[in-house]
Amino acid sequence: MKQLTRTVLSAAMAAAVCATTPAMLPAFAAAPAEAKLKLPEIKYETYTLPNGLKVITHEDHRLPLVSVDLWYHVGPLNEKPGRTGFAHLFEHMMFxxxxHVGEKAHIKFVQGAGATDVNGTTDFDRTNYFETMPANQLELALWLESDRMGFLMEGLDRVKLANQRDVVRNERRQGEGRPYDVADEEMYHLLFPKGHPYYGSVIGSHADIEAARIADIRDFHQQFYTPNNASIAIAGDFDPKQLKALLEQYFGSIPQGPAVEPVNVQTPAISTQKRSTITDTVKLPRLSIGWLTPAAFTPDAYATDSAMYALGMSKTSRLDEALVLKTQVAQSVNCESQQLKLTGIASCDITAKPGVKLEDLEATFWAELKKLQDEGPTPGEVEAAKATSLTRKITGLQRLGGFGGVADTLDMYNQYTGDPGYLPKDVAAAAAVTPEAAKAAANKYLTKDSAVVIYCVPGKKVLDDVPRSPDNTDADVKITNPYTQAFEDTENWRKAVPKPGPAPTVHLPVPQSFALANGMKVLVYEQHSLPILTANVVVRAGGENNPAGKEGLSMLTTQVMGEATETRSVEQLSGAAERIGTRVGLSATMDMGGADMTVLTNHTSEGMDLLSDVVEHPAFHQEDFDRLRKRRLVGIQQETDSVAGMAQRVGPMLIYGRTPYGVPFGGTTASMESITRDDAVSFYKSRYAPGDAALVLVGDISLKEARTLAEQYFGKWTGTAAAIAPLPVPPTPSATHIVIIDKPGAPQTALFAFGVGVPATSPDLPTIQVMNYTLGGAFASRINMNLREEHGYTYGASSGFRMYRGAGPFLAGGLVRTNVTGDSAVQLMYELKRFPDNPPTEAELTEAKNSNVQSLPGVFDTTASIAGSLSSIFLYSRPLDYYATLPARYRAVTAADVARVAREYVHPDQLTIVAAGDRSKIEPGLKDAKLGPIEVRDINGKKVE
Known part of the structure; x- marks a missing residue:
């Protein structure tokens, strides 16, 4: 239910405060057998420019990367009734x-420079923009961020505003098209009175977004997007003296803005339960219950978090135990607890199984909550909540930027507490929670009378869409620049694009490797900066090995493996993992199955014991199998809740037919009903064996320690894997045509063109990645710039190749406005048709190559991302130095290479265009598009007359 929007992709210096402060995580009381945790520290420096911009810096020279994270202290918290969504609209306008940067050039600069984690996001209390750049491009990032802070108005006109109104409303429609979104918004309407900053959606209402006018927007920017209403956190590989000089150069001359008065809105308490029933085009009804809880970083907020964790935030929480595991009356339970400036919000969403009444779910819910209030959480539940929180905080610090990274963390603490170094206090406050405090919080804040209860039931989706403003809106408005010409003349130096510094030396991971006596491969990569270990077990047990008629077997097998082992029940397995702050994740793809785990290194032994137990000794209890198979059958029915899910389900069927690549990976109703527990056991025995498996260990571990762990926990694993399935034969493509899948009332159309792609093992893969960057792989790609930025048809459109061991699908498209479905299809096909004969220009090619090369270090900034990449080395039999040599292969790509792969792998005359949406509204436009014959099919790919 949490609301967060993001843009897809973002004078002398005088210090008011200057300090170098270590933020140390305190040690927790540990059990005697527990190893001592090597705790991280974040050293930071903070100072304030004369114009009020607060600067927070953290040096980290592990990787040649630097993250720039700029927080503006503005969100819906600062909006007025009738002007909702302005902060989020500006998130878009800022791109x-x-x-001095130029129209729509911001994202091209950052992506061309090799940025990762590029985005802008808006939440109720703030708006932020961030990019993680190669270290030699720091000046470029500061140039870009300073120019849109101080000089956005000169390029902001009514045409750009109209375009971004369309884009933002497409984003809202994209949300409205998701199941239960209308009920999520109703939760806020009941929790808060109309006019409260948190009453509506962060994105704003259709009416308010469409009512935004150029004068309003310019005033909003001048009030809130100013240096004195912002903080900038910079983390990474930089020289502190040089950085200070650059900050003075780029931000120092931007004038201070008007004072922003604190928001002191009082949130009325709820003393009498509020209820509502909402209809939506969903298969299953859902019960939602929410409360107002303590604001961020207050003592009771931590205790409430622990109470909510016990109630419904762990895999075997009390609600999961009562509703999902035992009685199996709920398809899912999802609870969360979030804290904001004015208040906190706790909520639980419980989706019913078919035929189950929401009234019965609600009765069980209140009974379980009453037990929690009467007895309080157990010490084990509270310790699990603490361990999970600590793991999340420390693993987040692996990343310099992005959500939860170092720069984001420093800015977040500064935003909410005024202290960028609040981390040790945050961790200490969480550690101080007792079962008694959690019990008291549950009784104080999670009561029946203070609750909001929403029933979301199948029915018509009621939306508040409004007509688009006339094209001549604001045509007569006179725009005046905010600065004098004399000031503008002094800033003309900004027109020069900063040149990058010397290219940094890039060291990409090359794992060490050895094999156990049983044939299991082991890949090890040492990363000692934080006390974290990620362990992945990868087996060639993917969907391509599903027997005909048993599609979904590989997925179901891994799910059942994760429930229980021969010596641990589902409750024992989940509880043991959560007490050490981790979860053993089981997953399957088309090519592989396996398990993964990230754990703090003081729990390495316990974690490896759990991981090996799950992989080597799954129990396959009949009751677990039956429960998960029933859940999957219901999940297949729910796939019609989303037009995107419908299109992605049917598209591959029409290309690949009844082959593993065509039948839905998660199975069909018929295939899932045919699968038995014996099938799952047989699949496990035939595919899960050490001779066709790899253990990938990444993190704070030595090669010697890795050998010891591998031998201890996997050395005794036995079994022999069956021969891997032969590669599916690529189908004979058909001529381009259109397939409509009808979903009456859908607010958007899922429009995707499907074709046959290439295998993951193709030697052309680097060239294809360079080529697709320009076509549809980047925000500034031709497809996205056409459909989103030029025409405003979509929130985002792209293209890509799904990489399987065999030739997986190529697809291109996105979610588009219903009334322009035909026009969107024309523009999508225009870009696809012209691309082979108009491959990337020299400038586009250079940008694509630079981006692919320079963004690589950012792909390997966490142990989990490194382990995932190294897993593919085993899976596709790649050399150990595959990633280390990848930059040279990108640099070697020529214009002739790109032209060749464009002709060989982009086939606009052999595509199936799938349009999932309201047939009555989209079929006429698709006929007018004249892109090929049109037919209608159902969710199973069968023709509809």
Missing amino acids: EGSE
């Missing part, structure tokens, strides 16, 4: 181009 449109500023005076």
